[in-house]
Structure formats: structure tokens, C-alpha cells
Amino acid sequence: MQDLFAVLTPGDEEWLLAKALDPERMPAHVAVIMDGNGRWARKRNLPRVAGHKAGIEPVRTVVETCARLGIEYLTLYAFSVENWKRPRTEVETLWRLLRSYLKVEIPRLVRNNIRLNVIGRVDALPEAAREDLEAAMHLTAANTGLTVNLAMNYGGRAELVDAMNRVLDAARRQGRLDELHLDEETIHANLYTAGQPDPDLLIRTSGEMRISNFLLWQIAYAELYVTDTLWPDFKRADLLRAVVEYQRRDRRFGGLTAARKPKSELALAEPLGVSSR
Ligand code: IPE
Numbered sequence: 001m002q003d004l005f006a007v008l009t010p011g012d013e014e015w016l017l018a019k020a021l022d023p024e025r026m027p028a029h030v031a032v033i034m035d036g037n038g039r040w041a042r043k044r045n046l047p048r049v050a051g052h053k054a055g056i057e058p059v060r061t062v063v064e065t066c067a068r069l070g071i072e073y074l075t076l077y078a079f080s081v082e083n084w085k086r087p088r089t090e091v092e093t094l095w096r097l098l099r100s101y102l103k104v105e106i107p108r109l110v111r112n113n114i115r116l117n118v119i120g121r122v123d124a125l126p127e128a129a130r131e132d133l134e135a136a137m138h139l140t141a142a143n144t145g146l147t148v149n150l151a152m153n154y155g156g157r158a159e160l161v162d163a164m165n166r167v168l169d170a171a172r173r174q175g176r177l178d179e180l181h182l183d184e185e186t187i188h189a190n191l192y193t194a195g196q197p198d199p200d201l202l203i204r205t206s207g208e209m210r211i212s213n214f215l216l217w218q219i220a221y222a223e224l225y226v227t228d229t230l231w232p233d234f235k236r237a238d239l240l241r242a243v244v245e246y247q248r249r250d251r252r253f254g255g256l257t258a259a260r261k262p263k264s265e266l267a268l269a270e271p272l273g274v275s276s277r
């Protein structure tokens, strides 16, 4: 949190939002469905790929802000297994943008102790993109700060199928197929996100009220936050607003009381002094 205040201006909107946050109750894992690039471009009479290009800056902002907030895991939905249905030129532009993003960002990730991890069916990505992603993972593997999971050729159902097949293959190899018994721990341990906490907060931009095959297993008890803001317009204040809203929620996990108490009733009652969207 101190890292965040170092770059904020006292009294402005972001500062007020940051002030409203309880550092003791930060989400451990934030997941984002970065949607609305195409609509952002259409509004400006630009080709869809211009929206994807404009969507890079918010990625930088969100990664940096999560690191400054001390959040441990950030999962970004960048390309779904269903996104191959798009025109080839759009898909190819996405790989090009990914590669140029990595080229610029890897040194910054290394410097800032951020680890990059790719989740999804990476084997099916174009070779050049796959190699760059693998290099990025390798170069940041020893970092101990924020972990960024980049979901690439990712599908929640595909992930579950892959997890089940891994369990089956292992049992077959060990000659223990007959005794195989599945439980939640075994499934968790074979997901792409094995060992990570489930997302506490799932943000979707551009207003669609759907999950689009993202982290189906892991979001069982995630708090959902949908904003009409299109991804290329998503700013640091938007992320802070989502986390403030997250901290106002009463997370019961099926029980009758909140898992943890809010910072103070006063903080809840106070207006944030920011425009609501
Ligand atoms: C999200 O923006 C980026 C990707 C899915 C790669 P979209 O491209 O889905 O933008 P809209 O939803 O058409 O506005």
C-alpha cells in the first residue's frame, strides 16, 4: 500500500479511493476479463485491432497497481479458446501485440519482482508467441512479488478436462487406475492454477454479465464486479473502485456471518468523494 501512495497525489480521486481501502483486507487474487476493445474502437470509427492496441496500456496499469497494492495474484483473460473464431487478421494482430508487449515489459517485470505465468493450452499457440511467453516465464521465475497469470488460449472447461486427464494419466502410469478416487484437492492440484488461492474478486469490463468460460472452478466464491467501462478506458481509479467495492461486500461463503469484519462502519457510511459510474 505504501508503494501505491508513493505515486498518488494527496486529495485527488485515486488518493481518496486508496484511503478508503483497508490494507488488512486486500484480495489475495484478482482476476480480470478484459473486454470491450472492439467496442472502444468502433466508437471511434477505428478498426477493431486499434482497440486491442489501446488495451495494452491498462494491462500495464493494472499489473503495476496490483503490485503496489501488495496483491499476490492477478489473472488476466487475454485470449480464450473460443477467440479463434475471430478473423485471422485480428488473431494474428493479437499475437503481434502480445510479443511487443513482452519485449517492452519483461525488463520492467524483472525489475519490479513480478512473476509472469501463462495459463491455458499454450502448446497450440503460434511458435514465436509461445517461445516469447516461455522466455518471459523463465526470466521472471525467481521473482517473489506479484504473480501475473496471463490466460492465453484459455478455457475453463478445457482446464477441467486437462486436469482430469492429468489425474487419469498419472493413475494409469502408476497402475492405480482401479483405485482412482477424485476429490476437490486432487482437482485443484491439477488445475493450471494449482497451489494458488482462488480469485477473491473477478472484474469484467464493458458490461457483459457473463463468465465466458473463465476460471469456472476457481470462481466458486469470487465477488463479481462488472463495470461498463471499456477495457481500453480502464484506469487505476477503476481498479481501486473495484477493490473498494469488494471490501464492502459481505462474504459469507454459505454461512450466516461475514468471514471478516469491514474496516469500520464509519468507512462504509462515508461517501467516497468520487463520481460513481
Ligand atoms: C476483449 O475485447 C479482447 C479479446 C477478447 C481478445 P473484445 O475484442 O472482445 O471487444 P468487444 O467485446 O468486441 O468490444
Ligand code: IPE
Pocket (backbone or CB within 6 Å): 033, 034, 035, 036, 077, 078, 079, 080, 083, 208, 210, 212
Ligand atoms: C472474453 O471476452 C475473452 C477475453 C476477454 C479474452 P469475449 O469477448 O471473447 O467474450 P464473449 O464472446 O463476449 O462472451
Ligand code: MG
Pocket (backbone or CB within 6 Å): 035, 036, 037
Ligand atoms: Mg468481447
